[in-house]
Amino acid sequence: MDDIAALTAVEAIKQLKARYFRTLDTKDWDGMREVFTEDVVVDTTGSGGAVVTGRGAFMEFVSTHLADILTVHHGHTPEITLTSPTTATGVWAMEDRVRYPDGRELIAAGHYHETYDKSDGTWRIKTSKLTRLFMDLSEPAAG
Template sequence: MDDIEAIKQLKARYFRTLDTKDWDGLRQVFADDVVMDSTGSGGSAVTGGDTFTAYISARLADILTVHHGHTPEITITSPTTATGIWALEDLVRYPDGRQLNGSGHYHDTYEKTDGAWRIKVSKLTRLRMDIAEPVAR
């Protein structure tokens, strides 16, 4: 498999394991010193694969999420590094019935260690966030 395809599969695995709450699988997509930065969309910046996995698993425990990544722009910058930009659309449904529909981009860097690509830095930026309040019954 070529490097670009391997990076596409890595990001697909990120989306799937995040949405299915497969926290052990999610941890495997990250470099040990990953930086996950969602400050551009009202979130936090968290450093470290274990730290981020613990953070996100607690934050999303009771929240339904559906993430779609599209139109990747991947550039191999060396035999062991790459960058990528992914268009994002997501749905986040909170236990109280509120729902966020968002779109934006992930700006990633990747590193290849021991023959496997991992996410090194991921920065989420938003173009739009629509929040719907729960429907009264």
């Protein structure tokens, strides 16, 4: 793979992850569905979640669990390695804020460890594992 093709692929993967964060936070479930391969495996056990296999199953899981929860996710300092013209790995530092309907708020940080697959000219997330460095949960303000 030449340098321009490699840079183009890395940029496409960065755009993919940005789309993941935006569609997650805006609850654009149809848009979010498109960032994953059909056979995606997502591991959120590091955040108290589950390992979910398959795009449909993961979309059901995330849309049900986050329906009434306000989230803001930021991804930083991507480390993307192209392993072939159609596959790659990546690690993203992340921080998120989660506001629950009862007023509790979670501020947390960690990393996404991912693999990517390019099919029909489009990069998608094939596996994603979220690990956490910390999770701070605050109680609602007394009022």
